[in-house]
Amino acid sequence: xxxxxxxxxVWWVGAIDWNLRDFHGFETPDGTTYNAYLxxxxxxxxxxxxxxxxxxxxxxxxxxxxxxxxxxxxxxxNHVEPDHNGGLPEVMAAMPQAQVVASVVxxxxxxxxxxxxxxxxxxxxxxxxxxxxxxxFMPASMVHWPDSMxxxxxxxxxxxxxxxxxxxVASEERFADELGxxxxxxxxxxxxxxxxxxxxxxxxxxxxxxxxxxWALDVVAPSHxxxxxxxxxxxxxxxxxxxxxxxxxxxxxxxxxxMWGSTADLATAIGDGLAAGxxxxxxxxxxxxxxxxxxxxxxxxxxxxxxxxxxxxxxxYRVAGYLQYLLGLKPAGRVAGIFGSYGWSKGAEKQLRLRLxxxxxxxxxxxxxxxxxxxxxxxxxAAAWGRDFAAAVKSRG
Ligand code: FEO
Numbered sequence: 001x002x003x004x005x006x007x008x009x010v011w012w013v014g015a016i017d018w019n020l021r022d023f024h025g026f027e028t029p030d031g032t033t034y035n036a037y038l039x040x041x042x043x044x045x046x047x048x049x050x051x052x053x054x055x056x057x058x059x060x061x062x063x064x065x066x067x068x069x070x071x072x073x074x075x076x077x078n079h080v081e082p083d084h085n086g087g088l089p090e091v092m093a094a095m096p097q098a099q100v101v102a103s104v105v106x107x108x109x110x111x112x113x114x115x116x117x118x119x120x121x122x123x124x125x126x127x128x129x130x131x132x133x134x135x136x137f138m139p140a141s142m143v144h145w146p147d148s149m150x151x152x153x154x155x156x157x158x159x160x161x162x163x164x165x166x167x168x169v170a171s172e173e174r175f176a177d178e179l180g181x182x183x184x185x186x187x188x189x190x191x192x193x194x195x196x197x198x199x200x201x202x203x204x205x206x207x208x209x210x211x212x213x214x215w216a217l218d219v220v221a222p223s224h225x226x227x228x229x230x231x232x233x234x235x236x237x238x239x240x241x242x243x244x245x246x247x248x249x250x251x252x253x254x255x256x257x258x259m260w261g262s263t264a265d266l267a268t269a270i271g272d273g274l275a276a277g278x279x280x281x282x283x284x285x286x287x288x289x290x291x292x293x294x295x296x297x298x299x300x301x302x303x304x305x306x307x308x309x310x311x312x313x314x315x316x317y318r319v320a321g322y323l324q325y326l327l328g329l330k331p332a333g334r335v336a337g338i339f340g341s342y343g344w345s346k347g348a349e350k351q352l353r354l355r356l357x358x359x360x361x362x363x364x365x366x367x368x369x370x371x372x373x374x375x376x377x378x379x380x381x382a383a384a385w386g387r388d389f390a391a392a393v394k395s396r397g
Pocket of ligand 1: 079081083084144145163223224
């Protein structure tokens with residue numbers, strides 16, 4: 001068990017969760033980390049964030065490789081979601097001398113979550129003097145919950161923005177350039193698509209506020225995954241800028257579920273037609289592809305084409321499940337199309353349209369439906385539908 005030095009007086013003391021495969025419904029095939037940091041002054045030491053409850057012993061063990069638990073003077077709760085705050089009572093018990101602070105909303109939420117546990121509140125620009133090192137704060141409501149807060153150490157030029165700029169990846173590497181920048185950027189996009197997509201506007205405002213504060217950044221140290229140095233963080237800001245403002249590419253995600261293969265055959269034909277129409281295409285069987293993977297593909301896609309056969313007058317449950325997943329992420333600004341097969345009754349397409357529109361997607365084409373098995377002519381027509389759909393998406397700019 002070791003701590004990792006981040007800068008002269010900042011240390012990473014978090015926990016590595018190699019085995020996490022599901023983060024409240026978001027598939028995490030690569031695990032995650034719960035990052036915590038020590039900011040060490042001459043007269044005080046602040047622990048920035050705690051960890052998910054089962055990982056408290058790992059956090060405490062890493063801290064003790066740097067300093068005794070009795071030397072910690074402050075605990076900062078940047079976010080009360082249980083992956084960061086679940087172990088707070090146990091950490092407080094291990095360092096009872098430490099003063100605990102959160103944002104104003106965070107302090108209220110800690111009490112609500114932990115049976116009345118009382119912690120202090122800090123506001124924007126409040127400063128805690130650790131002796132030669134200080135930490136200051138910026139409330140960042142809805143990045144990711146109302147209580148979220150960024151903590152900054154100006155002398156070390158380290159920003160600890162909690163969920164912002166994070167990635168769900170477990171690794172021994174602590175910096176993006178060590179993990180591999182391409183992999184870190186891929187994980188950043190997966191995380192953004194599945195956690196922050198509906199919050200792009202407020203995330204953009206938080207970034208503007210960091211710039212307005214004039215906070216120089218040598219290290220950006222999120223609460224999940226690897227840290228970013230300036231060279232790589234420039235790419236992160238570019239990507240967040242695109243995602244926050246909804247810059248989309250000529251790309252279409254085709255997702256479907258199938259009973260006996262007819263809707264799957266249509267998906268392939270439609271994918272071919274979309275590609276012939278100049279779209280980059282990703283096709284996903286909802287029985288095979290994790291929702292998080294599909295949503296990652298959707299992050300920069302202009303359209304989602306969703307397919308289901310009709311079963312008992314409605315859509316298949318996997319399609320309904322993915323629509324429910326999307327409903328929370330509100331992928332606004334994208335358009336949609338509907339396809340599928342049916343036997344003795346239609347009906348799935350009506351449910352699809354309702355739920356797609358509820359999720360903020362405008363359906364821009366007539367539904368493409370086929371009875372029983374698609375014939376060769378039906379598959380040609382599906383490809384033609386795909387080409388027409390691609391043209392309709394392109395015509396919207
Ligand atoms: Fe990493 Fe919103 O918790």
